[in-house]
Amino acid sequence: MGSIAQFLGRAAYLHRQAASLLLDAQATVQGLETDQFAGAAADHELRQLTARLRHLARTGLEGWRGQPLDGSIVDRPVGHDVVPDGPLFVKVGEAQPIADRTFWVAAPFVGAGHLAIDTDARDRRVAAWFRGILLRTFAALPEGVVRVLPVDGAMLGATFAAFRPLVDAEVWAPAATNLSGWRATLEEAEQQITAVQSGDLTEPPVLVLAVAALPTGHSREDWARLAAIAHAGPSARVHLLLAGWPPSLLHGDGPPRLDYTTFLSSAGDGWWRMSEPPGPYRLSPDNTGLPALMRLDAGASEDVVAAVCRRAATTAAASRRTDFGSLMPEQIWQESSATGLRAVVGRGGRIPYEIVLDDATPHMLLAGRSGAGKTNLLLVLLYALASRYSPDELGLYLLDFKEGVSFVEFTPTGNDPSWVPHARTVGIESDCEYGLAVLRALTREMNRRAGALKAAGVTKLAALRAGNPDAAMPRLVVVIDEFQVQFAGNDSLARDAVAALEELARKGRSYGIHLILASQTIAGIDALYAKKDSIFGQFPLRIALPGGSGILDAGNTAADGLPVGSAIVNTAGGVAEANRVVRFPEADAASLTTHRHTLWRARSPLNEPPAVFAGYAEYQIGDDPLYQALTPQVRRRQALVGRAVDVGLPTVGFALDAVPGRHLAVLGTSTVGADVLHAAAASLARQHEPGTVRFVIAGFAAVADEVVDDLVAVLTGAGHDCAEVDAAGLRASLAELAAVPQPTYLVTFAADVVVPLLNERGPDRRTGLDDLRTVLRQGPGYGVHLLSWWRGARRFSDAIGGSAGREDVACLVALNVPGSELASLLGDHTLTWQMRPNRALLLDRHDQRQRLVVPFVRPGRHDEINEPA
Structure with missing residues (x-):
């Protein structure tokens, strides 16, 4: 039979042929109403053709794509349908060309274009149809391929209530119910399209923007963005499922027609007409619609959807679990840091998520309540960076002000002589004086680099490295855990530290110095009060763990209800529209030890251990190198x-x-x-x-x-x-x-x-x-x-x-x-x-x-x- 695309192309051809025959037959029947023989012949031909189309559609729409979505299909495996290459056709309704004969009507969706219906999901028939299209698409494609961005501007997300298990499992995003949420979904769709076009994303997920009802206040600017997504989306695996499109207007020009979109419009009394723009899947000779009216597919009840989603969510949760080792590159130290640093630290849904430190997002704020996983995330990030970049490309300055051992992992100990070769300075239970000394040392290094850039006639590290690829100037990542301790109070020590931090925050990006400030909260830091905007404004990258919404914009409380192991990652300074939910693996001790040994064994013989300051440590003069070297000379x-x-x-x-x-x-x-x-x-x-x-x-x-x-x-x-x-x-x-x-x-x-x-x-x-x-x-x-x-x-x-x-x-x-x-x-x-x-x-x-x-x-x-x- 060939590929499914060829088969369905043939089906579409037969469909068009049947439609043409139907028109001819109707004309013939009207002209020969008294000719019983002619009427019987036309009826016989239509019955035959309808039977052929019925057979072809049922054969080509097997499994989730076409079977009735009733209780009989609840136990059918999700993500295991045989879906050949090419566009995914789904059942959208049933046509009835003659009184007692019907056939299924299929429309191209994922891999081809979009679907739109002119009535929103407040109509129960449309709501059931809408749920059915989503369920067919999600369940037919392999598990983890589809990510849905739901929008329900009329019923506060009720249309998607049955899909809640997939939201809880972070397979789907939570439903957007207002204008800002709607625009955030547009932005996420635009970001995927841009990432694919630029080559930054080579294996994108199928992203379905599912709009059950447009939110109040949507504008012509929103329509223009939607039209752009419709045009560019299919090549980036971004698809639209729109209910209530085009929106009804009291006056003025209507919204733009969407490219690559199959439109369903109400013809009254439960009948619908289907039309499409020019393309390879036209179903009527004059491109106005299906000559035979159809009834919408019955879709799925909320109970059926909920039962399928609960089972799919359990499977997804198990398959989405990722371990620390799976995020590390197969071969260490293969990347250049000339233009920035990238590290895969977790997954956004099923897709690996990269944190980027470069000129656009030079510095990062990290916050979360006690026990939210702050130390775990820092370890994942730092080991991921140290695995991708060699010590010649990356240096680490690590400061911890709390009573913990977050960064002992990076230092040699009495039980394990290994260390992470990238670590330059490690402070454990650091004093504020030590933190200030590190900031001042970094300022001196920044000034040294500024001199080198000036001598080379460039203004940024990337430009210097481009002209001199062998320049010994690695990017430096400075992590200050519980950083508020460094800036507590309003004495000269705190003021000096703030001055040093501000200079590094403002200038560091040009010289390859990146700051990561982590804390449970950034509130109540007196010394930073007057400098809060000028300093934190340099930190567009924000990661809010559970309880860490304080680093996001006022009113952006997305992190408050997060489960441990996940975070809101925001690359726009905390504005709600840029939120992205990402899950992180556990950096277990055994995996860290194994990976540290791998890095340590690969180090250069000239690679010295880091300078370690442990706030609790005592020092005896008999162990002091300078004392041991003393002589009368x-x-x-x-x-x-x-x-x-x-x-x-x-x-x-x-x-x-x-x-x-x-x-x-x-x-x-x-x-x-x-x-x-x-x-x-x-x-x-x-x-x-x-x-x-x-x-x-x-x-x-x-x-x-x-x-x-x-x-x-x-x-x-x-x-x-x-x-x-x-x-x-x-x-x-x-x-x-x-x-x-x-x-x-x-x-x-x-x-x-x-x-x-x-x-x-x-x-x-x-x-x-x-x-x-x-x-x-x-x-x-x-x-x-x-x-x-x-x-x-x-x-x-x-x-x-x-x-x-x-x-x-x-x-x-x-x-x-x-x-x-x-x-x-x-x-x-x-x-x-x-x-x-x-x-x-x-x-x-x-x-x-x-x-x-x-x-x-x-x-x-x-x-x-x-x-x-």
Whole structure:
């Protein structure tokens, strides 16, 4: 018989022939009413032809395309009809050329054009017919091929109520019932057509725009858009099913005639006439319609539709489930990031959905309530990007401000030495200071790139890469999870962070830097209030997980009722018309581990692990690379005290040279002060040959006894001259060093205890404090330095001479000292410092340096960090 298209073409030819014969027969019968023989002959010929057409139509419209949609078909498999290549014909009604003979009337739909009927679905016959056409189309084609965009502007979606299981399973979109929803469906249809025409979408779904009734307020502009879709749609698999078209008008020109559309118009008393524009499926010689009137197909009851849809939804839900691995490319690192980044992260219905970061959608906002799957989605997105692009094409900067382990996946750990090679910096439970340091590092990188682009005479990264494909300039993706923590409050730290963020948001797209800000909410961020529009206006890409509607436009609450595992993806800054529902897979631990190992094994030998900052981590000086590399052959000796809260966690300390005031004071009641002093003294010891310097150790608090014993053991073990003294011995050492200075480190634990004794006058009327102040002023020039831990800032200030002695101890490490007390001590009331566990503020008053540090502690001290002595 050949293909179904050839068969149905033949059927259409016979149909036309029958119609012509019918007209001739009717004329003959009218002229020969008294000729019983002639009337009988014509009737016999029509009966034969009708029988042939009836047989051909029933044979060509098997299964869902033509069989009655009653209870007998409910159990018929969905998506398993044999549908040959070519257009899909569906039964639209039955013609009755003579009194007791009928045949099925078929019209081309999917793959050929569109269907329109001039009465909307408020007419029950039309509603049943309309449901029937949708059910026939959906059920005849393979599962997952058809996506329906329902519109019901007259009955609030009631026409589609029976299809609700498919909406819940996200096979169909929810029914649009107002003007904005109607226009959103037009836009989605236009987007698919545009994507197919541009080559961005090579395997589009069958998209059916099903309008049961036009919404109130539709305009001529909407008609023009519909006409354009009718013309361009079939080649992009976009098809229209319209009830109530053309709309009735009281005055003015009517709407445009739609190309490639089969029209059904009411002829009264339940009869309908069918006509089509010029094309390969004309069914009447004069192109005005079917000469034989027809009755609409009976369609399907709501019960039948609901029963079929429930079964189809169950099957669709099972087949739509996707796993993490299926979204990853078969071969890693095959793409160039020159023009942007793309990653398949889930499915919109049955179609893979890509998130794009480029000049048009440079930055992304992500929001959702707790447990909505924010971390899961970030992992899917980042692994998808890292699989498509090599480390030469993509770099990752990851910051997490919450108490979690979202980004540990990207770093080497004690249990697994692998890491994701694209990760440059990873912050876990980050401090705001660390976040600001990362933003500033990115700003410096952006400025470096700006210089390179300027030198090349271009303004965008894509242009630079086009002229120099081998340029080492990967795109950078910066993810800040719970970003509101970075910008909380209205202090100088928050304001500096906002300034850096704004600059990156405005300029980053040109230099290949893309920001992803994730949070449960963006409300109540004081520092961003005045900059909200200027910053968030640069984030057209919005992903709202369940409960995350706050990042969408006011009134766009589409994310409020979403199930976990799905999200509203919006590429137009949150306007409701651009909403798209996308489902994401679960990034399970086993899949992540397997994929991370694949990426890690493919890395270059030069690919180093990321710089990792874990807010909860402690650091011991014995593990510090800089400490381990120290030797006596140094130009300027340093007392190491901790790791800076900065990119790369550099080791920090104070240079102790001959400049007056180069002494170290650790302030605060925390017993970590003893550990910091221990680290400073131990690091200095590695920078002296034994016998070239003396260490005098004095401890005045029981909590420091163990630290003192350990330090004495370290120093004597290294061969240094080390003496442990009591209060009297300390006073004697001060008097000696004030009179005859020689290279010495005075290391004093809990120095505040001995201040009353030092304040007593001796026979020469001098006090120990006098000698202390002499040593502070003159000692560095002779190699004498005081390393001390003070549990009270006021007593320390009094001991060194109050404000007059501020410059005599230039190197300070503040532990659990209140900010107001520290500001008063320094005479700097602009200082912002909030004491917190496992943190210290390093201050060097000579070079105006302030740095947040993680102080060195001895092993096993976590329970005591920043606890009072």
